[in-house]
Amino acid sequence: MKIAFIGGGNMAAALIAGLAGKLTPGGNIHVVDPNPASLEKLRQEYGVTVAGVAGEAVGAAEVLVLAVKPQVMHEVTQQLLPLLQAARAAGRSPLVLSIAAGIRAQDLSRWLGGYQAIVRTMPNTPALIGKGVTGMVASSGVSTAQREAADQILRAVGETVWLDDESKIDAVTAVSGSGPAYVFYFIEAMQQAAQELGLTAEQGKQLAMATFTGAAQLAVESADPVPVLREKVTSKGGTTYAALTSMEASGVKAAIIAAVKAAAARGKELGEQLGAAG
Numbered sequence: 001m002k003i004a005f006i007g008g009g010n011m012a013a014a015l016i017a018g019l020a021g022k023l024t025p026g027g028n029i030h031v032v033d034p035n036p037a038s039l040e041k042l043r044q045e046y047g048v049t050v051a052g053v054a055g056e057a058v059g060a061a062e063v064l065v066l067a068v069k070p071q072v073m074h075e076v077t078q079q080l081l082p083l084l085q086a087a088r089a090a091g092r093s094p095l096v097l098s099i100a101a102g103i104r105a106q107d108l109s110r111w112l113g114g115y116q117a118i119v120r121t122m123p124n125t126p127a128l129i130g131k132g133v134t135g136m137v138a139s140s141g142v143s144t145a146q147r148e149a150a151d152q153i154l155r156a157v158g159e160t161v162w163l164d165d166e167s168k169i170d171a172v173t174a175v176s177g178s179g180p181a182y183v184f185y186f187i188e189a190m191q192q193a194a195q196e197l198g199l200t201a202e203q204g205k206q207l208a209m210a211t212f213t214g215a216a217q218l219a220v221e222s223a224d225p226v227p228v229l230r231e232k233v234t235s236k237g238g239t240t241y242a243a244l245t246s247m248e249a250s251g252v253k254a255a256i257i258a259a260v261k262a263a264a265a266r267g268k269e270l271g272e273q274l275g276a277a278g
């Protein structure tokens with residue numbers, strides 16, 4: 001499978017790490033990005049081909065992954081438009097796979113001259129180690145083979161969740177797209193608390209990491225629902241009870257729910273603002 005990435009930043013690098021040499025040889029992956037240093041790093045690490053601007057190799061790809069910031073997506077589609085028109089004239093219809101937050105498939109389609117073979121996705125950075133999860137939705141012009149190709153690409157870096165309605169992708173963005181940052185934030189707080197309680201930075205890191213990975217894996221593997229697992233840690237009148245009572249008093253759960261909703265609202269807002277501007 002020949003895949004072209006438009007944008008070679010953080011998320012593209014995470015996807016390429018999972019794909020190159022696994023789903024497809026690195027030489028079948030082409031990356032376009034204005035930053036020579038990022039391109040050189042990707043070329044050396046994964047054997048991908050690179051370019052500063054989109055050209056022939058992009059037009060020849062079966063899948064075009066749009067991995068630029070939402071704010072430059074309109075400009076990028078205008079650079080891709082002639083390449084897609086040439087591909088169509090040659091009887092080919094490459095799949096356009098967007099990973100951008102907010103940007104709606106209908107706007108991408110309009111910017112690309114009514115192009116219909118679009119899959120909108122929302123991956124996350126644990127893709128870098130093959131542990132990503134991606135929400136996906138296909139436009140009506142996506143063939144069964146293209147849908148399967150999109151699924152294969154994202155399954156090469158973790159799990160996939162197909163959605164029946166594009167509006168739900170803002171929720172996916174808020175939960176799992178941005179989600180790793182919430183987890184890192186919690187780990188940072190645990191590490192800081194460990195140090196304030198007299199443990200070394202190294203000890204705090206080891207304890208926080210092992211607790212997160214262990215608890216997450218237990219939640220995945222256990223037959224018990226998560227609230228039951230929480231109750232099993234919480235002895236009556238004990239330490240966990242003291243901590244959870246403090247969290248409830250500080251409104252931690254409500255704050256997390258509000259934060260995730262703020263992320264979803266921002267995704268929707270980005271789509272509306274940038275869609276109207278383009």
Ligand SMILES: NC(=O)C1=CN([C@@H]2O[C@H](COP(=O)(O)OP(=O)(O)OC[C@H]3O[C@@H](n4cnc5c(N)ncnc54)[C@H](OP(=O)(O)O)[C@@H]3O)[C@@H](O)[C@H]2O)C=CC1
Binds near residue numbers: 008068101122
């Ligand atoms: N980071 C994450 O965890 C996730 C990100 N996403 C989405 O992925 C997309 C990319 O995010 P992320 O990787 O974090 O962003 P980055 O800024 O790391 O990467 C985007 C890259 O695109 C480059 N670029 C800008 N203009 C062009 C152009 N015309 N042609 C080719 N490349 C260009 C940028 O260069 P320069 O910096 O010079 O502008 C940059 O290197 C976003 O739309 C985001 O919503 C989705 C899921 C998770």
Ligand SMILES: O=C(O)[C@@H]1CCC=N1
Binds near residue numbers: 101173177178
């Ligand atoms: O923060 C962002 O907008 C992107 C989308 C999801 C994760 N990072």
